[in-house]
Amino acid sequence: MRINKFVIGGVLILGAVVFLIWSSTAASAEYFLTVDELNAKGVGVVDKNLRVSGAVIGDSIQYDPQSLTLSFEVAHVPADNLAIESEGGLAEVLHQAVMDPSRARIQVVYVGPKPDLLRNEAQAIMTGRMGEDGVFYAEELLLKCPTRYEEAVPEQAG
């Protein structure tokens, strides 16, 4: 009888936690896609929460301070860490992605203050939804600048 109380209590808590995790995962899952995959799926992913990562094309950055509307293009970068490593590290991969005009690109629109780290060859990690017009509407924008931190030494000595 006594043991039962604890077993029941434990099972209840366990059940509640499993339910919490399961329902919260279902409610807030974000599908991580590369730009290539996003272009391939097209309108098939219009309603889903997406998380897309790409290399920022510096020339495409436009900012309207009146409406706080930021728009830019990102180029496809591989999502796999191993692939990034084998191609010479994140900074190199981002650089290649921006230089290569044949890479898949998408247009991104974000409303909010312009982030300090947004610049050419930064890695943008965007959360949001794909519009039916083929533009990615980002609700959240994270930026990574590998060159700001530790990376290889300068390409060539002066």
Place this chain on the structure above:
Amino acid sequence: MIANFGFGVLLITFFVALYSVFAAIYGERRQLPSMVESARRAMLLTWPLLTLASLVLIYLLVNNHYEVQFVYEVTSRSMPMYLKITAWWGGQAGSLLFWSWLMAAFTSLVTLRKWDRDREFLPWVIVVACATMAFFIGMNVFFENPFAQLYQTFQGVSAYTLKPADGILFTPEDGRGLNPLLRHPGMIIHPPMLYLGFVAYVIPYAFAMAALITGRTDDRWIRLTRRWSLWAWLFLSFGLVLGGRWAYDVLGWGGYWGWDPVEIAAFMPWLTGTAFLHSVMIQEKRGMLKHWNMLLIILTYALVIFGTFLTRSGVLSSVHSFAQSAIGPLFFAFIGFTLITSVALIIYRWSSLKSETEMTSVLSREALFLFNNLLFMSILVVCFWGVIFPLISELFTGQKVTVGPPFYERATSPLFGGLMLLMGIAPLSAWGHSTVKTLGRALWKPAIAALLITVVLFFTYTQRVGALIGFFLVAFVILVTIYEYWRGAYARQRSQGENVLTAFWNLTGRNRRRYGGYIIHISMMLMAIGILGIEMFQMETQGTLQQGQTISLGNYELTYREVAQWDDLPSGVNYRRAVLDVHEDGEYLGQLAPRIDYYYDSQQNMTIPGQRSTMRDDLYVLLVDWEPVGASGATFKIYINPLVNWLWLGSFLFLAGVVIAAWPEKEAERVPVKARVRVPQKQTSAAD
């Protein structure tokens, strides 16, 4: 070559630490006290050696030795002296060295205490601590050498530990410098605070392992390391709060915590550490949950290593963008090895860790503590699930799916609520046995009062259910704690004839652990007020203003007055600063001056908010954009963050609470009174 000298010192330290490990094992197995003593002395040597290596590194940092790769990466000529010194932990190689240095300091401190009664623990504590240290120094020696220098060879410029045959030393003119976002006092103290916490947790783990290996599995190891785990917990908690403060001041999104994988990595050992802090009390008082406590400290240690690795490896995408490096698999191998060994030891000692008493009452203090532990572990599981979910989903569906902050907020808030409820009930329940009746008698007054406060808030402040539940719990916990405190002081006042203040003072002094704990509970509730405020009631607006124009948010009106732009050449920074007048309901409050600092060397902007902080709310203004001459105006983003100051206030009270709980007590080494069957609550608070 001074850098080579530094590397040489590191190499020697590595072997000294290894020697210490093997000498301690050998001496213990062969029963050679002189060998164990030799191991202890070798261990004591590591701290001066690592101090020397660190001083060499600091010398190189301060004197612009850019031929050293690490110096090149984390400093630049325009950085002030203190930033050059703190660049010690500004990158991976340096922070690994910093880790080892702290580890050596703590282990030395531990061995300097009197060991008379606990001599059999000594060799094994040395083994665990020095093996951990050797692992970290080994990382430095073989993979992340902070003293590697740049050499020009036919293949270009690369970093080498030793001069390559055809290489010529290459010295860049200037270093790359520290990211300006990291040049903030909070960010300078935040990593060492976290590291202090991380490293200090190795000590209780080492003692736990020593207890398992020697078979002295009573609660001696817990008593010996109680203070260590408290200090570790203090530093870890404070490190987390500082990180939050930094994000609030610098990152300019009006928040303090983003459920970023790296933040979670530091939060997970905090969760197990907090659970450990509570559950050891059950073992001390009732002789129960011995396996559980062992598991908790092992888990904490594993999470500490995991956290160190995660914050420094970049395996997960995160705002804390750190470099990727080759040390990942080694970290996992090390964590796996320690986990397997530790768990194997628990299984080996399983029968000697049996509980001395049985848990009978669901409302007894120990049962409530058990629930508290379950909730902490549940939050841990949620966090862990969130961090590894992308990997799992990719493994099973081929599709990488991530979960963001909404997942964590949704899944953890009921669990945090449950913890708060327990925080209100548990202090009033008795060890051994409690019933609804006895608990109800103790709780109904604070519960009614908290309910009244909630009703008042319903009519005056908010009608949101989530917030009201939160505020009810906060009020309930604070009232219960104060009530309990007051009962103790009142009893003392009557029996000892002391006045109120003396009674409070002596009460706390006589039972620091309990009343320090109560202060910590109250401080957590103050932090909860801040978190509820910013999570539930944050308001924001944005707009572009001409000079003299006004924008309003809540009760505030902000009028854009002027801008200025100037260069500070010695620091290499360009400042753009806007000034706004702030009125509330027509009454002039003062001015705010949000800034954008542009750092020439790293070509990066840094947005400094203008803040007006009161206990009621923070007005938080960002200068988003501004064109210099003939422009159309300046753009601002404005937040009202209600109650957020309570978060920072709570963290100061928290500090005080932990210091009170951890302060050395004269009679701390008393023999414990075991398995008191039933202790009525009134007597404990009066007699303690």
